[in-house]
Amino acid sequence: MTNFSFFSGRELTDEEIPTISDLHLFAARPGLSDLPHCHRCGNTSTFSSHPCARCGKRCTYCRNCIEMGKISSCTTLYRWTGPEPEHPEKAGTLHWSGILSTGQKTASDNVWRAIQNGSEHTIWAVAGAGKTEVLFEGIAAALSDGKRVCIAAPRADVVRELAPRLEKVFPDTSPAALYGGSPDRHIYSPLVISTTHQLFRFYEAFDVMIVDEVDAFPYTFDQSLQYAVQKARKPDSSLIYLTATPETSWQSEIQSGRRDATLIPARYHRKPLPVPNMVWCGNWKKSIVPASVLNWVKEKEKEKALIFYPHIDTMNKALPIFKNINPRIESVHAADPLRKEKVEAMRRGDVPILLTTTILERGVTFPGIDVAVVGSEDRVFTESALVQIAGRAGRSADCPTGNIVFFHYGKTGAMVRAIKQINEMNTLGQKRGLLDP
Amino acid sequence: MSQCLLCENDTAVQSWRGFFGAKAPVLCNICLNQFEKIDGPTCEVCSRPMDQKGICPDCAAWEKNIFISNQSLYHYNEAMKALIARFKYRGDYALAEMFAEDVRAMAKKAACDLVCAVPLPPSRLAERRFNQSEALIEMAGLPHTPLLARHESDKQSKKSRAERIEAEQTFYPIGNAAGKSILVIDDIYTTGATIRLVAEALGQAGAVSVKSITIARSGS
Ligand SMILES: [Zn+2]
Ligand SMILES: [Zn+2]
Numbered sequence: 001m002t003n004f005s006f007f008s009g010r011e012l013t014d015e016e017i018p019t020i021s022d023l024h025l026f027a028a029r030p031g032l033s034d035l036p037h038c039h040r041c042g043n044t045s046t047f048s049s050h051p052c053a054r055c056g057k058r059c060t061y062c063r064n065c066i067e068m069g070k071i072s073s074c075t076t077l078y079r080w081t082g083p084e085p086e087h088p089e090k091a092g093t094l095h096w097s098g099i100l101s102t103g104q105k106t107a108s109d110n111v112w113r114a115i116q117n118g119s120e121h122t123i124w125a126v127a128g129a130g131k132t133e134v135l136f137e138g139i140a141a142a143l144s145d146g147k148r149v150c151i152a153a154p155r156a157d158v159v160r161e162l163a164p165r166l167e168k169v170f171p172d173t174s175p176a177a178l179y180g181g182s183p184d185r186h187i188y189s190p191l192v193i194s195t196t197h198q199l200f201r202f203y204e205a206f207d208v209m210i211v212d213e214v215d216a217f218p219y220t221f222d223q224s225l226q227y228a229v230q231k232a233r234k235p236d237s238s239l240i241y242l243t244a245t246p247e248t249s250w251q252s253e254i255q256s257g258r259r260d261a262t263l264i265p266a267r268y269h270r271k272p273l274p275v276p277n278m279v280w281c282g283n284w285k286k287s288i289v290p291a292s293v294l295n296w297v298k299e300k301e302k303e304k305a306l307i308f309y310p311h312i313d314t315m316n317k318a319l320p321i322f323k324n325i326n327p328r329i330e331s332v333h334a335a336d337p338l339r340k341e342k343v344e345a346m347r348r349g350d351v352p353i354l355l356t357t358t359i360l361e362r363g364v365t366f367p368g369i370d371v372a373v374v375g376s377e378d379r380v381f382t383e384s385a386l387v388q389i390a391g392r393a394g395r396s397a398d399c400p401t402g403n404i405v406f407f408h409y410g411k412t413g414a415m416v417r418a419i420k421q422i423n424e425m426n427t428l429g430q431k432r433g434l435l436d437p
Numbered sequence: 438m439s440q441c442l443l444c445e446n447d448t449a450v451q452s453w454r455g456f457f458g459a460k461a462p463v464l465c466n467i468c469l470n471q472f473e474k475i476d477g478p479t480c481e482v483c484s485r486p487m488d489q490k491g492i493c494p495d496c497a498a499w500e501k502n503i504f505i506s507n508q509s510l511y512h513y514n515e516a517m518k519a520l521i522a523r524f525k526y527r528g529d530y531a532l533a534e535m536f537a538e539d540v541r542a543m544a545k546k547a548a549c550d551l552v553c554a555v556p557l558p559p560s561r562l563a564e565r566r567f568n569q570s571e572a573l574i575e576m577a578g579l580p581h582t583p584l585l586a587r588h589e590s591d592k593q594s595k596k597s598r599a600e601r602i603e604a605e606q607t608f609y610p611i612g613n614a615a616g617k618s619i620l621v622i623d624d625i626y627t628t629g630a631t632i633r634l635v636a637e638a639l640g641q642a643g644a645v646s647v648k649s650i651t652i653a654r655s656g657s
């Protein structure tokens with residue numbers, strides 16, 4: 001074992017570091033405390049136990065993070081205590097010639113300052129504002145100062161999308177992209193882009209921790225992922241949160257000034273966000289495709305549209321009805337083996353309308369689309385989900401408008417608050433001069 | 438409130454049943470529905486699903502042995518494959534609970550004198566921390582009699598591949614089963630080769646007959 005740099009910042013089980021002789025360079029602690037408390041994932045509630053053939057005792061194990069390799073009472077966690085690897089020369093040189101919008105510039109300055117001060121900052125940027133670019137200056141400064149930087153995202157596809165963009169602007173510090181089964185998982189880099197899950201394998205590793213899509217499932221729901229973020233960052237590190245639609249408690253903290261934040265209420269192309277309409281459509285669980293939805297599709301001979309359904313089963317029932325209108329209409333859901341192909345076909349224009357569950361609520365953009373939500377009162381459509389869904393429309397500068405309809409069988413608070421949030425962003429954008437007349 | 442062993446869903450029983458002391462199921466309905474129980478006609482020896490009851494050609498071809506029959510609970514579909522991988526290789530011992538009730542009932546019906554696990558070679562056991570076959574027996578609340586042990590299988594063996602698959606006997610008796618009927622419990626039945634080697638070793642311990650219960654029946 002010659003290259004120890006891999007171990008820097010990581011905390012691994014005895015099984016993950018099998019061939020080490022220089023154990024004196026590693027600090028060790030048990031995988032579980034007596035409570036029990038899993039030191040890797042922070043779990044304190046989901047355990048089981050069995051007579052253990054390895055230690056000869058009845059051994060407790062963590063069921064929460066078992067997919068990453070089992071942590072038992074007799075597991076030891078090791079972390080590297082040797083020196084940190086040096087950054088490559090020119091690590092912080094930024095290869096980017098883009099221009100920040102006025103809103104982005106303010107955010108970028110505040111991110112830079114938080115990173116210099118080792119403090120916490122939240123960027124609340126509407127979909128299409130260009131939140132990634134806001135990080136560049138701050139990351140460049142951090143890398144120049146020899147700091148180690150991590151961007152954590154909730155899902156592997158976000159990591160895969162971010163990695164090449166950062167590779168391009170920081171070619172001297174090729175980022176390590178970490179997700180389950182990723183080819184980079186044995187690589188050391190001062191710039192790491194990781195799923196929140198893979199952070200479980202780090203311990204006080206990062207001087208700058210950036211958490212993307214804080215509002216996204218499962219981050220808000222899973223205490224153990226919050227634990228992962230806290231464990232992976234150094235005690236005196238800076239913490240940057242990115243969100244397009246923060247949860248209600250964060251919104252009020254931001255508004256009252258208790259949470260340090262920068263808002264970017266306008267898109268990069270300086271046109272207002274399209275505002276959704278609400279249309280009552282009767283019992284859609286019975287009609288599956290309500291008449292008002294059919295009319296919406298036929299009325300303008302929709303060229304490109306996303307239609308969201310709350311559940312796979314109703315969506316599957318709806319598909320043949322839509323195929324009667326146009327056989328090229330398709331549907332997609334999380335476990336769909338053709339998910340990537342269908343999204344690509346939609347992008348090429350081969351699929352005019354795509355029915356989808358909430359999996360396409362964020363991340364993907366198609367220029368010039370309209371958006372409908374059928375059964376928008378369903379509880380899967382939270383305020384933030386609806387804001388994200390509305391954020392799919394009007395993304396390109398050539399086609400900044402878009403028609404968005406919430407088809408419902410009874411208005412919900414989430415629908416009303418989502419529309420209110422979008423309107424407030426437009427008002428604020430107007431007031432700050434971030435929108436073109 | 439009780440939680441599904443596989444997802445976060447609540448599995449609490451309907452209130453009136455709970456009132457009469459019904460136990461909450463181990464899995465929620467969504468997870469449970471992914472697994473297919475074997476019902477309908479099967480091979481009387483190996484539990485393979487067939488068009489009509491009888492003995493399948495594979496079983497007809499086996500030499501005579503004190504092994505009588507195997508009974509399997511589930512088809513080895515994708516969901517079961519993932520579940521058994523999590524149980525056996527990831528080491529999620531708790532999952533054995535979802536089979537406990539069925540295994541107990543089938544063991545009662547099999548009416549054997551002793552219950553015995555399929556042993557693992559020592560190095561494999563240390564690596565996995567528990568033997569999945571013993572876990573199934575323990576969770577079902579059955580008394581386990583260790584009658585067998587297992588040598589490390591010799592991977593560098595000079596024997597041909599076919600010889601190894603056919604004949605490598607790694608099981609050996611460590612207990613006395615004179616005149617007894619034995620029930621063996623394991624996770625998967627595939628070709629029947631393993632259980633017949635187990636039966637042979639149990640025969641050396643004096644057993645007169647062997648039956649098996651397996652969680653899943655793989656193969657066509
Ligand atoms: Zn854990
Ligand atoms: Zn142990």
Ligand SMILES: [Zn+2]
Nearest residue numbers: 441444465468
């Ligand atoms: Zn479940």
Ligand SMILES: [Zn+2]
Nearest residue numbers: 480483493496
């Ligand atoms: Zn058979």
